Amino acid sequence: MKLSKFDIGAEIIAILTKGMYQDPRDALREYIQNAVDADSKNINLKIRQNNITVIDDGTGMDYQTMRKALRIGISDKKPGDDIGFMGIGIYSSYHLCDSLTIYSKINADSPHKLFMDFKAMKDVLTEQKEKRINNQLSGDELIDLQTLLEKYIYLEELDKSDFPTKGTRIEMHQIEQNFSKELQDFDLVASYLRDTIPLHFDKSNFMWGEEIENKIQEICDTHNSKFDLVNLKLQVNSRQEDLYKPYKNSDFHNNTPQKPDFQEIKDEDGFIGVAWGCLNPTRNKIKDKSLRGFLIRKQGFAIGRRENVVKYFNSHTHFDRYVGEIVVTNKELLPNASRDDFEFTNIRIRFYNILTTIGSYYTQISNEFQNSSKAIEDIENIAAKVKEINMEFSRYENNTTKLLEYIVTLNEKLRITNSVVDRKVLEKDLKYKEEVKLIKNSIEMLLDDITDRIGSIKKTQEEEKKQNYIEKKIEHTKEIAKDLSFANIVQKEKEYNSLIELLQDLDIELGSDNETIYNLLDEKFIERASTTKVHYYNLITELKNDILNIMDNK
């Protein structure tokens, strides 16, 4: 069967581009990717009023290359080496603007200009569609793709002064007003480009940016793998900025991301890429939800979303504590058309298998960090509590309730400390490993001291108790004897009703003046000290015994 050019209708260009480039920013990405593929180091994207310009300092294109760029579905680009390889990218702005002009120059050659009149093409297709609806045109009369492109695409050589330096400049004129919301909003465009272009890190705002770039480059060099980054300046009318990867110190708690951890993505069959990840310094999620976890990138191009990678980490909690990327550099692992995954090949299977291991590794690191940071936090709290108890505790403390509370608290702290030691979570941290030992000793010594003190109090209390018991027993016996009038059984002490009576009984001479004084002493001191009559008798009796002792000693 033989086909002719009339078998491919011109409408195919609209169908293909509409399907592939649904977001107006896709066209910008496509042209910037072409610049990246052309080994550009610096790219300028300017959106001014309703015109867009992409300028690069790449290798540029000669006449033949520009001619070939017009082909649909055929590309000289090498899959793997280049991102844009589908052979349709040059038409990506078909729905976006009225015309596309490409100026390009390679070294020592005249520049060339390629002009594509999209408006005229669209007008032709719209007109024939209306005629078809009104039955004014048969299917055989429809314009074919080749004729349409030949009619509205011009390629010419320019004078050197028209485009003097090596590189490519793409001008999109008269952008459709419907797309102005997405394209006139600097932040919307910038955010899209940060996710799709291999940008440098913002080294002034992300402390590990340079180290990550250098390390990935070093690893890729070892494996002869290509890893390129570009400088991209975005201008939307009067606002212009250099764009960088979106990571900043401030995305992390305390503005201090942990040192990045690198993992080579490789197996016995070869090298696929490099993963890097920075952990949050606290056991919290990364502040900015859109940056939590790992993003797969193929030469800067985001493949799918971060959420898609979480399944390889076994733990959403640990995944969300990272900011990282899985940088794929292997030429054979190619993004699919919609760029939300890779093409179904063996290397894709290998990649995801390795990703499971990488995910587990990062989860383990995060888990270890969680345990050690929790242990450190516990140890610091324990140290503070032990210090507090040490300050409060006195060797003369009589409050046993308080002392028992200390013991309960210290035993709990000792249990946690022992657990930290047993789990070996601080084995890698020599400083805290030593501190744990010291704290454990401090707790044990303090516990010993408090226990001793309690023992001492207990002993004193027991002796007092014994003495009290004896005294009470004697008293009790006396009371019983008194109550039952067993005077003959128990020698009843004489009960004196006053001090004078006692002194008289002891034959102590009393003058009339002294008698008054003794009465006063009796009233002021002995009676006042007595709580009951019996108590009074006892006191007088004690006094009697003391006086008798004195007299005996004489």
Added chain:
Amino acid sequence: MATETFNSEAKILIRSKWSKEIIKFISDNLKIKLVYLGLPSPAAEDILEWIDYINEVIAFQCREYPKPSDPSQDREEIIRLEQKLEGLERQQKIDNFQVYDGYMEEVLTNRKDNMNIEFIQNDVIHIYNLDFCNEIKYPREVLNENGDIVEVHKFDAVKNLLEGQAEIDSSVQRFILFLTINAKFKSDNLSEYIKNRSDQDIQKYLKSINNIRQLDTKEKNIRFLRTYVLESLSEHFANSNFEIDILPTIRYEGISGHKMLHFTVFGTKNNDSEVSINKIKEFLSNKFITIENNDFINLSLDTLNDENNNLTCPVDCFKTTNTYNNLWK
């Protein structure tokens, strides 16, 4: 609708001989290519003339001059200017440009143009080329953000630009402002203007001009207009901490025989700047410059003996100023 060209022979001469020399001098002095802000025509003749010294262009272009802006108007003039500037950028003669859709007065009042593009002044402007063509006192009616029509004078826009420039954090700010206006000054404004001068010296000067019988009304009005412009500019410059120096005013014949005045104003960042009546008097005492046989000459009127004899070379003129000797050298 294509705008009529405003390029008289005299204007071309001023652009290529007078202004270009100053621009080159500033570019050499600062050792950089300059940032231009102005009202070029769609053909951008001034930019093309000065292209060797310009790096960046900020331009205001209305759709259908002199009609009030209207979204239904054709954007042809704007597209022409954009294409011209895009060509210069493509040829790497300039690094960047930005065209605002609308009259400068309305864009600066609303801080956005008719396409809703926000006006932001990021860089120090080195060349202001405000070629207004019509009368300085002629206000433009502008639809503001609240939907109200307000009258905006050209000097409001100039003031706005200077305030914007003053806010930019840059230790060295040296620039030139070219102001071109129609020499008409309505006589009904005249007596009110003289009456309202608070400064005795200025009022005395105006009265003395008014009393010279040999001087016709047109000549008097031109001097009143010059006084008004110099006074207003001095005030706006001082308020934004810019030292002002004004070279002799050029009188020339524009298209259709319109009498035009071209002011050349140097601005220099100086936090101690203030309005100096003496300086204004000095500016006023300068002879006008006019154009004869494709050259600049001092205009001498027998009736005015007190006017200074000026040089007709702009850079030499500026080099005699204190500003140059104290702040530029």
